[in-house]
Amino acid sequence: MVLVDDFGREVTGVRISLTDRCNFDCVYCHNEGLGDTRGPMDPSDEEMSADDVVRFLEVVEEYGVRKVKFTGGEPMLRADLEDIIRRTPDSMETSLTTNGTFLGDRADDLVAAGLDRVNVSQDALDPEAFAEITKSGAYDKVMEGVKAAVEAGLTPVKLNMVVFTKTAGYVEEMVEYVAENEGLQLQLIQYMPELTGRPDWNIDIDRVHRWLTDLADDVEVRDMHHRRRYYVGKGMVEIVDPVENPEFCANCHRVRVTHKGYLKGCLNRNDDLRPMGEMTREEIRETFEAVVENRVPYYGEYLVRDGDGDWVINEEYIGV
Ligand SMILES: Nc1nc2c(ncn2[C@@H]2O[C@H](COP(=O)(O)OP(=O)(O)OP(=O)(O)O)[C@@H](O)[C@H]2O)c(=O)[nH]1
Ligand SMILES: C[S@@+](CC[C@H](N)C(=O)[O-])C[C@H]1O[C@@H](n2cnc3c(N)ncnc32)[C@H](O)[C@@H]1O
Ligand code: SF4
Numbered sequence: 563m564v565l566v567d568d569f570g571r572e573v574t575g576v577r578i579s580l581t582d583r584c585n586f587d588c589v590y591c592h593n594e595g596l597g598d599t600r601g602p603m604d605p606s607d608e609e610m611s612a613d614d615v616v617r618f619l620e621v622v623e624e625y626g627v628r629k630v631k632f633t634g635g636e637p638m639l640r641a642d643l644e645d646i647i648r649r650t651p652d653s654m655e656t657s658l659t660t661n662g663t664f665l666g667d668r669a670d671d672l673v674a675a676g677l678d679r680v681n682v683s684q685d686a687l688d689p690e691a692f693a694e695i696t697k698s699g700a701y702d703k704v705m706e707g708v709k710a711a712v713e714a715g716l717t718p719v720k721l722n723m724v725v726f727t728k729t730a731g732y733v734e735e736m737v738e739y740v741a742e743n744e745g746l747q748l749q750l751i752q753y754m755p756e757l758t759g760r761p762d763w764n765i766d767i768d769r770v771h772r773w774l775t776d777l778a779d780d781v782e783v784r785d786m787h788h789r790r791r792y793y794v795g796k797g798m799v800e801i802v803d804p805v806e807n808p809e810f811c812a813n814c815h816r817v818r819v820t821h822k823g824y825l826k827g828c829l830n831r832n833d834d835l836r837p838m839g840e841m842t843r844e845e846i847r848e849t850f851e852a853v854v855e856n857r858v859p860y861y862g863e864y865l866v867r868d869g870d871g872d873w874v875i876n877e878e879y880i881g882v
């Protein structure tokens with residue numbers, strides 16, 4: 563039986579952060595709401611074990627969850643990623659979001675383990691801009707990784723580009739690139755300043771919508787978050803625009819899991835974290851039910867507009 567929250571949102575997917583370690587240091591990184599990715603790169607005892615992750619997935623499968631996204635930090639820093647994917651319930655669509663550095667060597671193994679799809683972060687087709695944004699020299703590795711993912715059959719491979727002041731000038735080139743290259747799609751992610759600050763990096767995402775509306779052969783609205791998808795040439799460009807967007811939050815169907823085994827109802831909040839204790843099946847069930855019961859849309863419910871039009875915390879949730 564699928565769980566539904568008080569706002570009529572069914573929970574059909576989970577998004578699991580397997581680690582908060584990362585080999586990049588992207589200037590904009592929200593780390594899925596968990597703070598800094600910098601620090602030791604060695605495996606940490608605090609991270610959920612493969613057994614914990616698999617037990618969690620088996621329990622939420624009972625609640626009709628049919629999609630799992632593995633993310634991080636950089637999830638490919640986990641040497642047991644293939645093992646986790648191999649043991650993920652067959653009923654689930656399994657996808658991965660990665661910076662792509664390690665895909666060149668492991669794309670085939672991931673497919674053999676049962677991975678269905680991959681999103682690779684790629685903010686620019688220019689090595690210098692890439693290095694400035696990610697603080698890494700891995701541009702060529704990422705290009706190789708994307709190629710390996712396409713060749714391994716993980717198509718369509720979605721390239722994730724965060725749109726902000728430092729990348730806005732590369733959007734057109736990226737759209738052309740996916741329009742010309744079969745097997746690639748593009749996801750333009752609106753820069754989210756909520757957890758990272760720097761609102762001066764924001765750009766007007768509506769301008770990008772308008773530009774793509776004129777350019778596209780076809781436009782579609784996805785159920786998830788009511789995201790718009792623009793079909794351009796051989797490619798598809800999807801806009802992820804969560805900032806100050808109540809329609810996006812009203813169509814949010816995922817619960818998040820932190821690398822330490824806490825459940826989280828919303829990316830933008832850390833005051834709703836719930837530990838799953840020793841992660842027994844019963845503890846997982848109880849925590850999952852409690853998190854869904856307490857989930858609220860961030861924009862439009864947790865944050866509401868005041869008389870001046872500014873977003874403020876809804877009084878109902880102050881001190882809760
Ligand atoms: N605020 C908010 N941002 C989200 C949400 N889902 C995705 N995003 C943003 O989009 C980024 C990229 O998401 P991905 O991990 O590639 O996955 P996705 O696009 O949500 O999922 P698919 O399109 O199904 O692959 C996230 O890291 C966030 O910045 C969400 O529920 N809320
Ligand atoms: C946190 S990363 C984790 C997975 C992996 N390390 C990667 O970069 O793909 C997941 C996605 O979040 C996006 N992201 C990170 N910080 C963001 C921000 N402040 N605003 C919008 N998207 C952001 C990244 O571009 C990436 O596509
Ligand atoms: S690669 Fe991903 S997790 Fe690492 S710093 Fe960049 S956005 Fe954050």
Ligand code: SF4
Nearest residue numbers: 811814828829859860
């Ligand atoms: S409620 Fe909104 S901000 Fe929170 S996770 Fe869902 S879509 Fe993102």
